[in-house]
Amino acid sequence: MAPLVPSHEELQRRRIIGINAETVTNIPSTDFPGHWPGESHGWATDQFKKDFQVEFHSNDQFEASFSLIGLDAAVANAFRRILMAEIPTLAIEYVYVHNNTSVIQDEVLAQRLGLVPLKGSVEGINWMHWFRKPSEDDEGAEANTPSDFNTVVLRLEVECTVNPDAAADEQDPRKRYNNAHVYAKDIVFVPVGRQEQYFVDEGAIQSTNPDILIAKLRPGQKIEMELHCVKGIGADHAKFSPVATATYRLLPDIQIERPIIGEDAKKFANCFPKGVIGLESVTSEEAARRGSGYEGHAGEQKAVVKDPFKDTVSRECLRHEEFQGKVKLGRVRDHFIFNVESTGQFDSDVLFLESVKVLKLKCAQWKRGLTDLMA
Structure with missing residues (x-):
């Protein structure tokens, strides 16, 4: 039987972890990064290079914020633990x-x-x-x-x-x-x-x-x-830890499923940190489009997602009845936003490069051990 080929919509659905009022959904782990039962997900270096991205948000001498996109949680967490515990x-x-x-x-x-x-x-x-x-047991104490x-x-x-x-x-x-x-x-x-x-x-x-x-x-x-x-x-x-803090969080995902207009839009924006939700006027084209939900609301303000990066996923909007069924919250499972604060020995961006060196050394040692085991 030929392996299944998932659609683009299905791949995007898998990337989002659902955040509900009381629960978290779509969090199953797989046997190894990128694997999905019944599908072909063989490792390809070219595909990884295409999907993997690094984006810097701020880069001060002692504090840096950047995103690693296209990684598995195990790899991202390995960098975090190395930053805290294995850089001398x-x-x-x-x-x-x-x-x-x-x-x-x-x-x-x-x-x-x-x-x-x-x-x-x-x-x-x-x-x-x-x-x-x-x-006391050392003979060569010198x-x-x-x-x-x-x-x-x-x-x-x-x-x-x-x-x-x-x-x-x-x-x-x-x-x-x-x-x-x-x-x-x-x-x-x-x-x-x-x-x-x-x-x-x-x-x-x-x-x-x-x-x-x-x-x-x-x-x-x-x-x-x-x-x-x-x-x-x-x-x-x-x-001995070179970092004061080394943390990561998943990129918040906010989807407005149905229009939020007028006073509800202002209340909705207040449910999030400043800058996450913006207010825009409903255009005449949107008001004239059938099924848009904006019919007859030309000129009124509507809520739009402006910058989900600033969101803290407090779920406040899910506590109000007027927003039920109108918004879906989530987190992108392969988008890790790192914040690294150096204690001063290393510049903050150099710290991450040092963690990459340590991980490469660990992989090389593991590879040598595997080779010796197979010999």
């Missing part, structure tokens, strides 16, 4: 406290320092090796000792003193004292060995945000610490 960065792992007379306990202060996002030369981070803390290629050293040395130039009635501690607040900018990078070649000038290891508040001091209090940074991934600890 540097973070403070070991804190050596020489002196801490602040009111913050050593372990709490160490935890705060560990969560300070750092940035530096990407070339230098790629050059660095992984550091593994030696255990191979895991800190070195210039696996550990970055930072120092935090701050002492609070009275500002002799402050006014007698000054109440602001930042003016009354010197170093009353300890910020991330007070952390100093101490390059050793070959790090002087890789982490220089703007590529030096530093906090992505110099104004992160670490502690508050008063005269007589002092913090002296040595901080060791190592290379890690978010799967080990969230402090």
